[in-house]
Amino acid sequence: MKRRHLLLASAGVAGVALLPEARLFAQQAQEFMEGPAVADIPAQQLSKHVWMIYSPDGFPTPQNRGMMANIIFVVTSVGVVVIDSGASLQIGQMAIRMIRKVTDKPVVAIFNSHYHGDHWLGNHAFVKTYGDKLPIYSLASSIEKLKGAEGNLWRSLMERWTNQSTIGTKVVIPNTAVQHGQVIQFGDVSLRMHHYGTAHTPSDLSVEIVQDKVTAVGDIAMTNRIANMDDGSYPGTFKYYKALMAATGEQLWVPGHGRARPDLLKTYGDFMAGIWEPSLKAVEDGKSEAEARAAVMKDPRVASRAKTMDGFDGNIGKYISLAYLEAEKVAF
Incomplete structure (x- = not known):
């Protein structure tokens, strides 16, 4: 019997899951248990600097192990910048393997587009590999949201939706706030931040890769998936689109779910x-x-x-x- 199954079986014997000691045991067990690896998805080049690990599925299942959102990365002269890190430790680890097939440069920063877990739970893999000083950028409102119950809620939901495939993932929230209009330089590449109010959520960060005329838009738009609008606004979405297009001009828009399209x-x-x-x-x-x-x-x-x-x-x-x-x- 595999270690994970043995531990889970032991925790359930004679109904001990109801006891405080059993709950403590389960929490401690999770510290060293990890779910299975996620199958490799080779990165696709979108422009001179920008690559995408495309997710063919839009919703988490036990079969896809939570691989439901695109992972975008930008290869700059000083290192790799990741935009959205995936839904789990295991997905983040897969992304690192795929990045290393493209370049031997290290990951030097991550941007998280908003606070839904399929876009940031993979942060754990990157800090595990590149250290906990790795800058992870997001809007301040996303950081504040994840400091509360939202972070652990998303971790738990992803485990449930994938039949525990994502177990072992730790909550690693963004550590550096960015603002609308801010430009961050990474060697030969400039990244410009965009935020125009509530669209998919109140905290939607779009990241423009200036030299390539490519913008990662998170979940404000999707190619062929109906978006979650529980936290969003319809007129806010139209306002966001209008302002973003006016600010950037023609772009290749890269969504969190689906193919990139102009x-x-x-x-x-x-x-x-x-x-x-x-x-x-x-x-x-x-x-x-x-x-x-x-x-x-x-x-x-x-x-x-x-x-x-x-x-x-x-x-x-x-x-x-x-x-x-x-x-x-x-x-x-």
């Missing part, structure tokens, strides 16, 4: 507008949420995605409801 903000913005605009009109016309849902589902911007978008069936009803609730606040 038209990403337009195509995903059209889909989001297909949810928002019928919902807002329904509220203004005094119609019910059910009537708003019917209108959204008939909108061609939404209907055209219904059969192909990941997570559509399981999430569209919820996100129409969120749009309707936000529209009530906007309209009144």
